[in-house]
Amino acid sequence: MAQALGGLLAALLLGTAGCGIPENTEVSVEGSGPAAEAGATSGGRVEPPTRTASDSPEEFVLNFLSAAAGEPDGAYGRVRQFVDTADRPRLQEKQGSAVALTVVRLIGPPRIVTSPDQSRVTLRVQQVGQLRADGVLEPPEATAPSYEFGLRPTVQESGVETDWYVVDPPAVLLLSVEALARFYTPRPVYFWSSDRSRLVPDQRYLPLAVPKDRQVSEVVRWLTGGPSDWLRKGVSPLPDRTELINNATRTDDRWEVNLNMSGADRSQLDQLGTQLAWSLPELNGQLELKINNQSRLTIDDVAQRRQAYPAYSVDDAPRRFCVYEGAVHSLEYPGEPKGPVPVAATANTNVVSAGFSRYERGILAALVVTSQNGRQHLSVGVGADPVTAFTRSQGFGAMGRPVWLRSASSSAPAGLVVADRKLYRFDAQAKLSQVALGTAGDVTAVAASPDGHRLAMIVGGALYVLAVNHGTGVLDTGSPRRLYTSLTNLSAVDWSGENTLVVAGSAGQPAIYEISVDGARETALQDTGAAVAHLSAYPANPAAQLSGKVMYEANGVAYRGVPFEQIHRDQVQDVTPPPAGVRAGNPTAPFFLY
Incomplete structure (x- = not known):
């Protein structure tokens, strides 16, 4: 088991090498997210592993770095399950938009020093960013180059360790970049450029734990909440105080989005329809846009709208020079x-x-x-x-x-x-x-x-x-x-x-x-x-x-x-x-x- 985990961790840390990739693929395109091959699943939802899902301290540490993944409101509860009861007050719980996960890249495998009563874990990390509740990965706020905490085993009467608890936990909710890739799907939402001539993508992360029927509503809320801070100079947000009324609803292949959005004219609504078409690539049927419960725009074929108004366009084959x-x-x-x-x-x-x-x-x-x-x-x-x-x-x-x-x-x-x-x-x-x-x-x-x-x-x-x-x-x-x-x-x-x-x-x-x-x-x-x-x-x-x-x-x-x-x-x-004998x-x- 330890050998297999060592190989898994090495693969996670080193990434995938280019050797052996077919030449005609060259650089791979961003996909729709990782396959749901691990974690608890229910109706298409993917949850991070629980505390007792580990067979070794090494696996437990990797699972601990995944525990915060998922819907933001449950992040503290999931991490607490890994933490010893006496130390749970160290995690000062936040709610709603205040929830932020500290995303880190491990520098080498975790160092675990074992002892009979309590093992010590040291993680050397590179700070990558703060994952906010709205799916934005902001620049990192933490500066720590490493984190250290303890592992307290639970032991059967036979003396066999069965599982572990974290003691002296970090004061932040840690999420490894491997867990980000495993339990979230990258989902760009699109804003019109500052001159409203082009669509500009804004990278977000949607937890795979979000039920499919609610994913459309989450994406629409991201749009109404505005762009990431670093992107604001180049794009146009929706009008102030634009909000989603209730959740988006679906009937067969028809979706309905109801917004509180005052003062929108036909041109603005049409551009919003294009934004929604690109921000919701899974929609291929009909989309009705309502403003304060009044139907204002219907897109009969969302997929056709994306083709008619491309975010940007390149030829199928390049010209090389x-x-x-x-x-x-x-x-x-x-x-x-x-x-x-x-x-x-x-x-x-x-x-x-x-x-x-x-x-x-x-x-x-x-x-x-x-x-x-x-x-x-x-x-x-x-x-x-x-x-x-x-x-x-x-x-x-x-x-x-x-x-x-x-x-x-x-x-x-x-x-x-x-x-x-x-x-x-x-x-x-x-x-x-x-x-x-x-x-x-x-x-x-x-x-x-x-x-x-x-x-x-x-x-x-x-x-x-x-x-x-x-x-x-x-x-x-x-x-x-x-x-x-x-x-x-x-x-x-x-x-x-x-x-x-x-x-x-x-x-x-x-x-x-x-x-x-x-x-x-x-x-x-x-x-x-x-x-x-x-x-x-x-x-x-x-x-x-x-x-x-x-x-x-x-x-x-x-x-x-x-x-x-x-x-x-x-x-x-x-x-x-070149002439004979002359090197080209x-x-x-x-x-x-x-």
Whole structure:
């Protein structure tokens, strides 16, 4: 038993490695949550294990770190069952919205020192966040790097230990990231962007213990309660004092949602209907929206509404590019579209890296180019394919990969680039303006979400996300939220899905991980062997639930796929083979167009 538990714990701590994943899946999409393979179940509900469900102290400790999982109002009661009666007053119970669970990532297995009367447990942890009653994982409030408590065994007359109680418990309700993944399902809810042009997802966690018939009501209450704090700058909440009246009700395939929401016009109700359609992906029938018991909007087919108003859209297959011998070239792979580079040859010289994006008038192109004096400039062109007219910015010592903001108006396209370790916004005329950030430190990487209203950044060696409100000529940022990850020496980041990032760093050796937008979930994708200098992802399609894809460069060599394979020169299009005896160079700085 102890050996099996040791293997289980090791698997939980290390995550899943990328080796052996079929190449065509590349990066896996966020699913609908873990399978209910453990815990008590009743009518689709999944509860954490009870105190007496353990066969060893090691298993008991893991179960104790799951006890708080489930519906918030019962969290203290479930944890108390694990705690010795004399020590239960240490847990100062809270109710309703005040309930918060301290989510931690274990650093190594629990250390248990046994003794006849009482064993001592030490947990080394990384603080990940505070899980609130509304399903939001907020930044951590606790700072403790470790927790220590005792285990008092109950002993039969024969002297055999049968189960245990916690003594001297932590004053907070602990929840491991493994328990978060096991007993909750990630459920994004969607808010309209600040300009009400796009839907922006807000990551939440729904306990699997919530009965299915009440899940719709819980999600609607999350919407009426407003967005997560870090996202507020970039989105529009529902009108003040909007509330759900009673619970949502279902008759066959028809759902009815009744709200107290004053002053809503037809346009606002229609947008709310789209919000509900995306926030409730399990609904495929009819949805009736009532305001103060009066029917105001009926969506005949919720699934059709989601298809008609996508949160964001990407093609089923990507266009891949790289830099080869100072110019951007297309990459060719079977089953993927190919075509010429959407940039005139006269501008496609001395290129270090590039970023392309589609918009309604054609192509947005940004090239980092090197001048004769060794300075790097941003060369920006906007127009029909191929783009012919470019404007060049002032020079810098070094520039990162440029990214376009999909939230910008088509009449005033804009993007972001890191230059000399500061973040700049650029426009179609290559005018750069420094972006004020709410945190200090050198900026080494930036990535824009598929919706364009959220950024991921590496600042001062740490990973952050923040919301943006894109006005004409101005990028108004919210407060950056730090994500806590087990990776160190972070070097690159991009978005692999609407609520997932791919991040390059070190996990004892250089590696790429997929990390949730709140930092709670980590999946090891690949050991890279060398530090990643350039990383690009093609985000998962939320409508078709297709997988995202990743390419990267390390040690001057470019790679694609999971498990990753090297990108070779013969996959680079429109290049002349080198003369006999001359070694061909490597493709570098791979990126996607979408």
